[in-house]
Amino acid sequence: MSFLNLDGVSKYYGDFGALIDMTLSVERGEFISLLGPSGCGKTTTLQAIAGLIAVTRGRMTLDGKDITNLPVNQRGLGIVFQSYALFPHMTVAENVSFGLEMRKIPKHERDSRVAQMLELVHLDALAGRYPRELSGGQRQRVAIARALVISPPVLLLDEPLSNLDAKLREEMQFELRRIQRKVGTTTIMVTHDQAEALSISDRVVVMEAGRATQVDAPYRLYEHPKSEFISGFVGKTNLLAGTVARGAAGAEAVLGAGQRVRVDAGDFTDGAHVTVCLRPEKLFFTDEARGTLAGRVEERFFLGSQWLYRVSSPLGELEVSAANDGSAPVEEQTNVHLAWADDVARVVAKAP
């Protein structure tokens, strides 16, 4: 049995299912992200694990013990709240020390553990400050230190980076991962930012309308999304209508204008109508001889590290991205030919 188990956990408000049959196994030391749009149930999942809400159905175990009905102040999990929820009337050191005081840790040990933790989050110089005297990033680190100092079996992070500006958020992503690796605490993070989820998690749980729809490692999730929604939510994608054609050489998807793409058709039967996902960075410009698809560049956007083109083609409008490798980009309103490698296209069920 895994370290933390959720077995069919559900939360209903009247008839509305905020969380439906959530089943998840988390290994010790794992970093899991719950990813999804707002209202998908990711925060509800976190609150259920934290004990902040009572679940309607299901069972949760932590390290073999049933915690389903344990009140929040007996679960002993570390929680970092979206608003950080620091104690405004206490200094940084007092904030961090509070959890140890509640555990009746003697003063000298408390002081050394607080100092150690503040050093870990690089706040040792600010121990005497009050939360209102700190920047957003510093407050965030106080919140992490306060949650981690009690050596919780599980650290829960509720959109921990959403209140930070873009530059700081990126820094804190790596900082968070560094701290988590160092202390090795099992961590569950809620986020709506797919880049954040992909960059720091061991596994990502994609949630949609109260249900977990895919649980996978970041790379696998990105490369093998299980539905149209996931392929669109995690990264950019071109969705094309197609039909599965199974032959002796393997499966192919036949696209709108008769193009054939080699795919792993999975369980789809011959002739099934499917959606083919092609990521913009998998498409590239080439000459007519090697091109699979002719098109015309309608618009071009500069994104710094790459160029993003909007190309009209017989299959509809496609997004194509190309690395900014220093060579001249393709001009707008020129005719181009597109190609992609074998096996980069993914087939998913057509969304109803």
Added chain:
Amino acid sequence: MSTATNAASRATPYALSLPAIALFALMVLLPLALTGVLSFQEYDAEKGVGAGFTLKSYAHVLGDSYYYEIFFRTGWIAALVTLICVLVGAPEAYILSRMGKPWRSIFLLVILAPLLVSVVVRAFGWSLLLGPSGIVNQIFGAMGIGVVKMLYTPTAVVVALVHVMLPFMVIPVWTSLQKLDPMVENAALSLNASQWTVMRRIVLPQITPGLLSGSLIVFGLSASAFAIPGLLGGRRLKMVATLIYDEYLHELNWPLGAAIALALLVVNLVVMLSYNAVLEGGYAKRMGRS
């Protein structure tokens, strides 16, 4: 920008606050100054208020234990009312802040409702309830306790004052509770704090400013209350405000009344400022308010 418009723009705030300053000077400072002047004037039972400067009225107040007794009674009644208002008002405000949508506004209205009724009417209401044949004594009688004298005792005055003053405690505490992030309590709970510790260590320190201002308002208003002690304290149980009224309108000794009024003002100020200094000092250090 030219210096002329610069000077004009600097004068604007003063010009804008002029009406308020004028009103304040006319309605508060002037009468206060006149009272001050009056308190130093001669008084003779035959000839009334005379000219000249004397400290006789003050000497009279300071030299008679009768006045000390009344000042002391006023002080402890105001302090007790403040204490009860803190003990009742703070939990009330907390419960109010935790109520759901329709109930919160309904109960807020219930708490504020006493303010919409004249103090005199409320005092009469209490005298009907607490009188020898009032509802409370009828209930006591039915329970076999017998008639308890409540009207014209400090109990009646304290009960009625608490009723009148409670909104002045609930509102400031409620306001400071509004600024509280509810997640902060959850954060403390997640760190293994008990519900009681959360109250004591997390919520209470954060509503201190509300309790502080509420206490100051309640104490100040209670110490200078007139209608309630006048109607529920009766002729014999005097508080300072009723005493001043008697000196002015029954004894017609205006200088003595003025002296007592100023003495009350000074005592009230001293109590409030020292209370403020003690509590606010500790609070300011923690919250960094200056």
